[in-house]
Amino acid sequence: MLRILSVLVLAMILQTAEAQFSKRLYDTYDSYAFPGVSSRRFTHAELMTHLAALQQKLGPLMTMEQAGVSAENRPIQLLTLGRGPVKVLLWSQMHGDEPTATMALLDILHYIAQQKESPEVRTILAQTTLLIVPMLNPDGAQRFQRRTSQGIDMNRDALRLQTPEARILKGVRDRFQPEIGFNLHDQDPRYTVGDQGTVAVISLLAPAYNVEKSDNDVRTRAKQVASALTLVLEQFVKGHIAKYDDTFEPRAFGDNIQKWGTSVVLVESGGWKDDPEKMYIRKLNCVGLLSVFHAIATRSYVQTGTMPYERIPMNTRTLYDIIIRNATVVFPDGRAPVVADIAVNREEVRDGGNSTWRGRVVDFGDLSVFYGHEEWNGAGKTIEAASVELNDIIDLPLLRETIR
Numbered sequence: 001m002l003r004i005l006s007v008l009v010l011a012m013i014l015q016t017a018e019a020q021f022s023k024r025l026y027d028t029y030d031s032y033a034f035p036g037v038s039s040r041r042f043t044h045a046e047l048m049t050h051l052a053a054l055q056q057k058l059g060p061l062m063t064m065e066q067a068g069v070s071a072e073n074r075p076i077q078l079l080t081l082g083r084g085p086v087k088v089l090l091w092s093q094m095h096g097d098e099p100t101a102t103m104a105l106l107d108i109l110h111y112i113a114q115q116k117e118s119p120e121v122r123t124i125l126a127q128t129t130l131l132i133v134p135m136l137n138p139d140g141a142q143r144f145q146r147r148t149s150q151g152i153d154m155n156r157d158a159l160r161l162q163t164p165e166a167r168i169l170k171g172v173r174d175r176f177q178p179e180i181g182f183n184l185h186d187q188d189p190r191y192t193v194g195d196q197g198t199v200a201v202i203s204l205l206a207p208a209y210n211v212e213k214s215d216n217d218v219r220t221r222a223k224q225v226a227s228a229l230t231l232v233l234e235q236f237v238k239g240h241i242a243k244y245d246d247t248f249e250p251r252a253f254g255d256n257i258q259k260w261g262t263s264v265v266l267v268e269s270g271g272w273k274d275d276p277e278k279m280y281i282r283k284l285n286c287v288g289l290l291s292v293f294h295a296i297a298t299r300s301y302v303q304t305g306t307m308p309y310e311r312i313p314m315n316t317r318t319l320y321d322i323i324i325r326n327a328t329v330v331f332p333d334g335r336a337p338v339v340a341d342i343a344v345n346r347e348e349v350r351d352g353g354n355s356t357w358r359g360r361v362v363d364f365g366d367l368s369v370f371y372g373h374e375e376w377n378g379a380g381k382t383i384e385a386a387s388v389e390l391n392d393i394i395d396l397p398l399l400r401e402t403i404r
């Protein structure tokens with residue numbers, strides 16, 4: 001009894017210490033955020049410049065090697081920090097247009113450089129070896145597209161290994177056989193949490209390694225690490241963490257790396273109101289990952305168990321950018337008017353280096369089971385049917401004027 005009690009007390013003390021570290025990382029983020037990146041769109045060449053600058057600051061704390069080259073001969077870097085027994089592999093931007101975590105990795109390197117004498121960083125570097133592939137798909141990043149330059153979705157190439165980029169990831173995994181891995185992605189920013197209607201800012205998954213979605217030691221450890229990450233994030237964005245679909249995907253890397261013996265956590269950066277560049281989500285990635293590195297270094301994540309992860313609600317799709325509620329939509333001919341909700345999503349349009357946002361009507365009718373980041377009250381207002389046709393680009397400012 002006494003022994004159980006002392007284990008519980010120890011777990012509480014460890015969790016309190018971890019929570020304090022996370023809070024400090026969150027509150028002081030602006031003092032260590034990597035200043036060189038302020039937009040989601042950056043190229044491999046720019047990343048290389050940033051890594052060189054960070055190498056200067058980190059000195060012998062970081063080694064940088066070329067793990068291989070992409071189909072278009074861009075070097076794919078592997079960064080190594082720390083000399084501890086627990087190897088942790090992180091790979092980001094396997095999909096070229098999913099750079100949120102890549103920016104967070106730069107913040108993490110900058111933090112380690114600034115705080116190298118702090119007890120937390122010393123613990124992380126003494127107990128873990130961090131292996132980081134910051135941009136696995138540089139050709140896709142150049143085009144800001146999901147797929148590689150050979151047209152392959154790398155996350156469906158874990159078995160055939162047709163792309164050089166996929167072979168590099170498999171090669172690094174096999175060479176180091178890390179205990180823990182983080183598979184870093186972005187998802188549609190309109191995913192929601194369960195039936196709550198709140199936006200999913202980050203979704204997590206301990207991928208299945210078989211169709212039955214069984215648990216073994218490897219997947220259980222992934223769930224413990226995901227639980228530690230959940231607890232960190234819930235300090236700041238409670239109610240905005242969702243669980244990604246855990247159907248086994250035989251061709252995906254997360255699922256296979258879990259099967260090959262590395263405990264994998266998938267981290268999907270989602271959406272946040274008024275954060276199209278995802279800078280707040282970048283901060284959450286940075287704080288979450290740094291905190292969890294420490295939890296891995298102290299092994300406090302084992303005490304966390306799997307429940308904090310198991311109990312988070314599933315990713316759902318019940319969110320639009322704007323919903324206009326109960327507007328009266330009128331037709332120019334004899335058709336009777338209808339009272340309808342109108343859902344509009346914002347889309348980014350690129351023109352050279354500039355981007356603008358426009359609205360598109362994506363749903364129409366009774367949308368009472370959906371939510372809007374913004375909800376406009378259209379009750380008693382009249383809208384011409386031609387100005388809100390399904391799938392059309394619309395004049396948002398004009399519509400706003402009509403509703404006002």
Ligand SMILES: [Zn+2]
Binds near residue numbers: 185
């Ligand atoms: Zn992805």
